[in-house]
Amino acid sequence: MDNDKIGQIIDKYQGEASSLIQILLDIQHENHWLPRSALEVVSKKLNLPLSKVQQTATFYKAFSVVPIGRHEIHVCKGTACHVNGAQDLLEEVEEVTGIKPGETDPDAKFSLKTVNCLGRCGLGPVIEIDGKTHARMSPAEISDALKKYE
Amino acid sequence: MGEVTLTIDNKEVKAEEGMTVLEAARSAGIKIPTLCHHEKLEPYTACRICMVEVESRGRSELDTSCSRPVKDNMVVRTQSEELTEIRRTLLELMLSHAPDARELQELVEEYGANRNRFAKEPSFCIHCGLCVRYCAEVKKKNAVVFVKSGVRREISFNKEIASRECWKCRECFELCPTEALQTAYLLTEALTSDSSSFELEPDA
Numbered sequence: 338m339d340n341d342k343i344g345q346i347i348d349k350y351q352g353e354a355s356s357l358i359q360i361l362l363d364i365q366h367e368n369h370w371l372p373r374s375a376l377e378v379v380s381k382k383l384n385l386p387l388s389k390v391q392q393t394a395t396f397y398k399a400f401s402v403v404p405i406g407r408h409e410i411h412v413c414k415g416t417a418c419h420v421n422g423a424q425d426l427l428e429e430v431e432e433v434t435g436i437k438p439g440e441t442d443p444d445a446k447f448s449l450k451t452v453n454c455l456g457r458c459g460l461g462p463v464i465e466i467d468g469k470t471h472a473r474m475s476p477a478e479i480s481d482a483l484k485k486y487e
Numbered sequence: 488m489g490e491v492t493l494t495i496d497n498k499e500v501k502a503e504e505g506m507t508v509l510e511a512a513r514s515a516g517i518k519i520p521t522l523c524h525h526e527k528l529e530p531y532t533a534c535r536i537c538m539v540e541v542e543s544r545g546r547s548e549l550d551t552s553c554s555r556p557v558k559d560n561m562v563v564r565t566q567s568e569e570l571t572e573i574r575r576t577l578l579e580l581m582l583s584h585a586p587d588a589r590e591l592q593e594l595v596e597e598y599g600a601n602r603n604r605f606a607k608e609p610s611f612c613i614h615c616g617l618c619v620r621y622c623a624e625v626k627k628k629n630a631v632v633f634v635k636s637g638v639r640r641e642i643s644f645n646k647e648i649a650s651r652e653c654w655k656c657r658e659c660f661e662l663c664p665t666e667a668l669q670t671a672y673l674l675t676e677a678l679t680s681d682s683s684s685f686e687l688e689p690d691a
């Protein structure tokens with residue numbers, strides 16, 4: 338992510354230090370994660386100590402200070418999804434992407450996470466990719482679906 | 488500023504409006520244990536060990552004396568069975584993080600805390616925030632901050648700021664109730680590692 342883009346985001350909030358969280362959220366949304374270089378720009382532009390920016394960036398689960406792939410996969414492991422075969426689904430995703438929950442592949446294509454409940458228990462097993470819900474997926478179907486992502 | 492009169496442990500104590508219960512007690516020679524308190528810093532109420540019983544307007548409640556402002560006719564108790572129980576449990580929890588912490592030892596004896604009640608998970612830090620707050624409030628440098636949250640919360644020196652500021656200051660070292668060297672250790676680590684120390688493994 339280039340500095341101009343970060344600059345634009347910061348300008349949108351009039352460079353107010355009180356908008357720090359909102360600014361970080363916007364950068365995270367654009368870039369999927371918060372690289373140190375981005376935090377440095379934010380720190381300079383908002384005139385906040387870098388340490389303070391790091392404190393906020395590491396405090397919230399919504400932020401990541403380690404690389405996150407272009408596509409975020411959330412496999413639901415809630416009770417309803419579990420009994421409907423979430424584990425098989427997860428294993429298939431691990432197989433196709435080559436990563437385990439909490440990891441990102443070297444090309445930063447996918448990041449994988451398990452979640453405890455997506456609140457769509459009737460549709461289990463549920464997988465969410467980039468916020469889009471895939472309901473009642475079989476391992477074969479998810480394998481096909483994942484191949485479509487660039 | 489007006490003067491108020493309150494009762495602490497059955498003793499009549501005079502205090503200035505705006506003082507905290509802790510300050511009033513100490514001015515009258517009444518001991519209340521503290522770990523995260525520091526005269527130069529704002530009340531933080533992290534360690535909870537200064538908890539007292541306050542009777543105000545007919546109600547009795549527990550509160551941290553370091554943050555509670557005095558009030559006329561307030562009745563405070565600094566010792567009771569319940570308070571001992573609370574302080575003991577707090578100490579036992581802290582012992583699991585910092586079993587050898589210098590400042591805990593005396594309190595552990597006094598309150599009869601069991602050193603082995605909770606499994607040891609030594610991080611050496613009891614999150615009193617003294618180093619962090621001193622650096623921010625007194626030195627205004629923010630070289631050391633808390634990073635992450637919940638059970639993963641820990642102190643972290645910022646490499647750039649620390650390499651500029653810390654060697655000539657080091658005033659936070661002796662504030663640490665657990666192990667002055669821990670701060671020193673983490674600082675050295677932050678200064679010598681390539682990446683910033685907060686870039687650790689991703690959450691599983």
Ligand code: SF4
Pocket residue numbers: 611612613614615616617618619642662663664665666669670
């Ligand atoms: S390192 Fe020491 S002074 Fe700093 S927060 Fe932890 S216990 Fe407190």
